[in-house]
Amino acid sequence: MAPVFPLRPGAKGAVVTRRYRFDCVECSEDHRAFAELLGDAYSRRVRPLCLCRDPGVEMYIADVGEQLVVKRMPLTGGRHDPACPSYELPYDLSGLGPLLGSAIKLDGADGLASLKLDFALTKRAATARAATASLGAKSVKIKGKKLSLRALLHFLWHESGLTEWTANWSGRRHWWQVYHHLVDAAGHMTVRGEALSECLLIPEPFKTEDKLAIEERRSYKLRRLFQPSAGSGRLMILVGEVKDFAGARNGRQIVIRHMPGFRLHLEEETWKNVQRRFEPELKLWQSGETSHLMMIATIASGDAGILTVNEIALMSVSEQWLPIESAYERQLVERLARLRTKSVKGLRFDLSRGQPFANATLPEMKPQPVALYIVPPSADEAFEAGIKEMLVARPDLSAWIWRVADGEMPSLPLQNNSV
Incomplete structure (x- = not known):
């Protein structure tokens, strides 16, 4: 029988405290021996088992900013008990469902998510796709075959846990946490057998005193852009927060937070397309004092060494770094916060704006979890029919629906639980 470290007598929240098994040792996360067991398991690369179910659900240990954290393996949220904090509601409530098994495949042996991308990572392939105006617009129309830029950003956000929120975290989520969780999530994804992290650049939190070291690490990462591959120039993926689209002689220079002195060139025609294609995201960013504008782009190095944008997608996020795509979602997210x-927070991935999805969920609601839907004023009969199909398909969930054309947002469940 495995050695068991029990709960401390009188430990607060003992009823819901999580338990893990490290090899043959079981321990609750609030026991004084837990930190030592966690550190030992991390050094030996042991995957703990969450004991919310028998015989347990495999997890992994991440070093998030010098703090060890037990996290669920990619796409395993449904394997946990509904009462477990790692549990996730069915993926068919969002745009993730249609991508599983095709654009995203889970390797059960190593726990990595294998991704198929709908955008190029070489200059040669990108040139052949120049007619798409470098916006990934066509990739939004696909049906579960490959991931567009937007879908990849959404998947990173989902796997990072950045879609989850509780008022208990107020004031505790900053770029430092966002960066570390994104980097950790990318470390469990592969593209064509290569680690996604090898071709992904995310700005690390900037500190003036560490400026030279940060720039050296960034230069080392960007070396990929200057390494030819079978006659084609390589591209990299950059995920960061936009600070400004500064004027230039031709087009714009994208200024990215935590990357002082670093500029990305955006051609004038591409900038016009960005304004047209991502008008909602830009307006949400410009109208909210506390919102952030996230960018995902493939970048290339020109002949003169100037870094340019090849393809780009934008995502507006709230003060809590929760994705929002409309003023209605922003209002909902602010209330949920x-x-x-x-x-x-639900994510659209590659669903078109005319397709419904659960804009958010309340997985801990009793007696049933709640899926929250927003029906925009522009919704047609097909949209309403889609909502109805989703409700019929999930009788195990309660539904909250805000039909914007009918008036103000209805009261949320657990409204008396707000702060």
Whole structure:
């Protein structure tokens, strides 16, 4: 029988405290021996088992900013018990469902998510796709075959846990946490057998005193752009927060937070397309004092060494770094952010704006989890029919629906739990 470290007598929250098995040792996360067991397991690359179910669900240990954290393996949220913090509601509530098994495949042996991308990572392939105006617009129309730029950004956000929120975290989520969780999530994804992290650049939190070291690490990362591959120039993926689209003689210079002195060139025609294609995201960013504008782009090095944008997608996020795609979602997210119970923001991935999805969920609601839907004023009969199909398909969930054309947002469940 495995050695068991019990809960401390009188430990607060003992009823819901999580338990893990490290090899043959079981321990609750609030026991004094837990930190030592966690550190030992991390050094030996042991994957702990979450004991919310028998015989346990495999997890992994991540070093998030010099703090060891037990995290669920990619796409395994449904294997956990509904009462477990690692549990996730069915993926068919969002745009993730249609991508599983085709654009995203989970390797059960190593726990990595293998991705198929709908955008180029070499200059030669990118040139052949120049007619798409470097916006990934066509990739949004695909049906579960490959990931567009936007879908990849959404998947990174989902796997990073950045879609989850509770009022207990207020004031505790900054770029430092966002960066470390994104880097950790990317470390469990592959593209054509290569680690996604090898071709992905995410700005690390900038400190003036570490400026030279940060720039050296960045230059080392960007060396990929100057290494030819079978006659083609390589591209990299950059994920970062936009600070400004500064004027230039031709087009714009993208200024990215935590990357002082670093500029990305955007051609004038591409900038016009960005303004047209991502008008909602730009307006949300410009109208909200606390919102952030996230960018994902493939970047290339020109003949003069100037870094340019090849393809780009934008995503607006709230003060809590929760993705929002409309003023209605922003209003919903702001209301949910005041709840102490956990909420999970839904993501569209590659669904078109005319297709419904659960804009958010309340997975801890009793007696049933709640899926929250927003029906925009522009919704047609097909949209309403899609909502109805989703409700019929998930009788195990309660539904909250805001038909914007009918008036103000209805009261949320657990409204008396707001702060």
